Amino acid sequence: MPSPVEIEIVPCLSDNYAYLVKTGDVCAVVDPSEPEPVRAALAKRGWTLTHILNTHHHLDHTGGNLTLKEETGAVVVGPAKDAARIPGIDSGVEEGSDWSLGDHKVQVLEVPAHTRGAITFVIDGHAFTGDTLFTLGCGRLFEGDAAMMWASLSKLMKLPDDTKIWCGHEYTQSNGRFALSIEPGNQALKARMDEVNAQRAVGKPTVPATLGLEKQTNPFLRPDSAEIRKSLGMENQDTVAVFHEIRERKNNF
Numbered sequence: 001m002p003s004p005v006e007i008e009i010v011p012c013l014s015d016n017y018a019y020l021v022k023t024g025d026v027c028a029v030v031d032p033s034e035p036e037p038v039r040a041a042l043a044k045r046g047w048t049l050t051h052i053l054n055t056h057h058h059l060d061h062t063g064g065n066l067t068l069k070e071e072t073g074a075v076v077v078g079p080a081k082d083a084a085r086i087p088g089i090d091s092g093v094e095e096g097s098d099w100s101l102g103d104h105k106v107q108v109l110e111v112p113a114h115t116r117g118a119i120t121f122v123i124d125g126h127a128f129t130g131d132t133l134f135t136l137g138c139g140r141l142f143e144g145d146a147a148m149m150w151a152s153l154s155k156l157m158k159l160p161d162d163t164k165i166w167c168g169h170e171y172t173q174s175n176g177r178f179a180l181s182i183e184p185g186n187q188a189l190k191a192r193m194d195e196v197n198a199q200r201a202v203g204k205p206t207v208p209a210t211l212g213l214e215k216q217t218n219p220f221l222r223p224d225s226a227e228i229r230k231s232l233g234m235e236n237q238d239t240v241a242v243f244h245e246i247r248e249r250k251n252n253f
């Protein structure tokens with residue numbers, strides 16, 4: 001029997017999330033923005049850090065790497081294709097890299113567009129998507145175009161529907177307001193936003209969400225929705241064109 005996986009959400013900076021992922025004797029932190037909250041979360045749980053995983057190079061996901069590595073000797077794992085931009089990297093991984101965290105195989109998916117090296121780690125049904133797929137949103141296209149991001153999101157959409165999505169920021173509520181503006185008739189979205197608003201009113205995180213729920217409610221996974229297409233006046237355009245327009249509208253929302 002493999003050891004169970006436990007996850008602790010670690011709020012960092014103003015709206016970032018790092019995550020502790022503990023299984024057996026190993027404990028990884030995903031995207032440590034800064035060392036202090038990670039240290040405090042480790043102390044609270046009595047866990048010893050062994051790995052640092054980075055989904056992409058941005059400072060709000062890697063800012064804690066060097067200090068935490070120095071303090072704990074943890075191994076830094078990140079995208080091989082972006083090794084030059086990952087502070088302290090020890091092990092570069094790419095799609096198909098076969099490695100394990102404790103008893104659990106880790107699946108690496110290359111999902112470029114927010115950054116060209118962006119990856120998602122999937123561990124025991126938990127997907128750490130960084131700034132590629134957000135709950136009710138998607139990352140900005142800093143190093144890729146709409147077609148590249150759509151391909152990356154389509155890759156994530158092939159994971160099982162019960163996959164839990166743990167993303168890099170608490171953006172769900174503002175993402176949801178945008179989502180409702182272009183798909184106001186989506187009942188699943190309305191119900192989800194009622195829940196999100198209640199969670200945020202008492203300061204609770206809105207992660208994780210299942211991929212299945214994202215498919216029903218996240219406009220960036222729904223460029224083929226008839227209602228969204230009608231809202232945008234793009235009934236007959238191709239999927240990438242609609243996706244691109246959704247991204248543009250969100251940039252200006």
Ligand code: ZN
Nearest residue numbers: 056058114131
């Ligand atoms: Zn980022």
Ligand code: FE
Nearest residue numbers: 058060131168
């Ligand atoms: Fe970020």
